[in-house]
Amino acid sequence: MSDDLKYPGFKSSELISGLGAAFSKYSDAEKQAQIKKTNGIFELRVSNEAKEEAIWTIDMKKSGTVYKGAAKPKADVAIILSDDTLVELSEGKLNGQKAFMTGKLKTKGNMMLATKLDAVLKGAKAKL
Template identity: 45%
Template structure:
């Protein structure tokens, strides 16, 4: 099994707040990847404000890369801000879809399994101070 953790060097990607989320998710792949691969068995492309991040939860113990990496089974199109709200649990994915804040392409059944990915992506994010 191989784990790929990509560093995102492009300036455009650095401008997105969600880049940090994908770095954290990539860093979590050695421990969380095998479980997520079992649950999803899919390649998911996230299109966020003109950038694409591919989460491969089909091969090996999973990987996260910037850009398109092969054919995605599921494509999620969402704004940077709405993606962060999804990951932080502030925005319900079903409500986001129904209101047009989130668009889904490909296997809709896989979209229903996104919860574990979003949860894993949100772990490690700084918690807001109350």
């Protein structure tokens, strides 16, 4: 697990560092397949109960990596949600569509791309 992906006070830090670890286990062929399937850059803007914000970027367009901070180049979609919501999504307790419909998740940019985040999380989880 990659500690440099963690923000203190965020439960989803574990998930994101796990995602980083999973991505590093992909072979080049697997990574290319994921990039081809997803073809997008996600910027996750996550807020915790203390109203602090953590920003992570999942690049599934060029590098097949996850990193701390805003997307460079610009994200195709920004996903704005709470720490708890991200954890529930990753555990499969909540699906993205329901989170969006109930206002727990907001998007800016390519909304259709946001629907592929579930698959990215599931794919990475299978790798761990």
